[in-house]
Amino acid sequence: MRLVLLGAPGSGKGTQAARLKEHLQVPHISTGDLLRAEVAAGSKLGLEAKGVMARGELVSDAILLGMLEDRFSRSDTSNGFILDGYPRNLAQAAALDGLLGRMKQSFDYAVKLRVATELLVERIAGRAKAEGRADDTPESVRTRLQIYNNQTAPVIDYYRQHGQLTVVDGVGSLDEVFTRILEAISSGHEVG
Numbered sequence: 191m192r193l194v195l196l197g198a199p200g201s202g203k204g205t206q207a208a209r210l211k212e213h214l215q216v217p218h219i220s221t222g223d224l225l226r227a228e229v230a231a232g233s234k235l236g237l238e239a240k241g242v243m244a245r246g247e248l249v250s251d252a253i254l255l256g257m258l259e260d261r262f263s264r265s266d267t268s269n270g271f272i273l274d275g276y277p278r279n280l281a282q283a284a285a286l287d288g289l290l291g292r293m294k295q296s297f298d299y300a301v302k303l304r305v306a307t308e309l310l311v312e313r314i315a316g317r318a319k320a321e322g323r324a325d326d327t328p329e330s331v332r333t334r335l336q337i338y339n340n341q342t343a344p345v346i347d348y349y350r351q352h353g354q355l356t357v358v359d360g361v362g363s364l365d366e367v368f369t370r371i372l373e374a375i376s377s378g379h380e381v382g
């Protein structure tokens with residue numbers, strides 16, 4: 191199974207991807223996690239990304255594509271993957287098409303988790319308290335939501351127009367949302 195998980199910050203992509211990985215036995219590729227690992231390692235790329243991420247802005251498309259090419263070159267992606275956090279703009283969507291095309295692959299579903307903005311803000315505020323992630327400050331969250339609406343929403347329309355989009359209601363318990371995603375990818379229909 192090859193899945194692309196889409197949704198606003200706080201919609202539960204990372205949370206559900208971790209469960210889907212166990213269930214589907216395919217790697218979870220989170221561009222946010224890959225970037226945070228670079229930041230933690232203090233690499234050149236990490237130093238470049240650190241400030242950009244803390245402000246809630248998008249790291250450059252070129253860095254992301256290089257990182258993704260590197261990750262997809264590993265053999266564990268040959269049976270499938272769950273891509274979480276990419277693409278976040280139309281240029282990245284085109285880059286993903288190109289990358290998968292070169293590997294003679296495509297994805298099965300782009301699954302969008304739908305959650306109202308008030309709830310997103312509430313969830314991220316909860317995580318800020320629990321984990322203190324550098325980009326979960328109110329200013330950064332505002333920027334992330336703005337970027338999502340301006341740059342990522344067109345990606346969702348793009349996949350919808352190409353008949354590749356499945357929308358899942360992301361509100362409910364973790365188990366409920368997980369079950370809806372599994373139903374959606376087995377039926378190919380919107381759930382919730």
Ligand code: B4P
Pocket residue numbers: 198199200201202203204205206220221222223225242243244246247248249250254274275276277278282313314316317325334360361362363364367
């Ligand atoms: P990400 O790591 O992708 O962060 P995110 O969008 O906030 O989503 P995340 O997966 O962490 O949270 P989730 O919704 O699961 O990106 C971070 C930064 O990296 C970006 O801002 C950008 O700077 C950079 N970046 C990443 N990809 C990039 C790209 N392609 N191009 C450029 N830059 C890029 O969960 C949020 C919270 O909600 C959690 O606390 C969770 O416990 C809670 N939650 C989840 N499901 C819930 C539910 N059903 N009910 C209640 N709470 C729930």
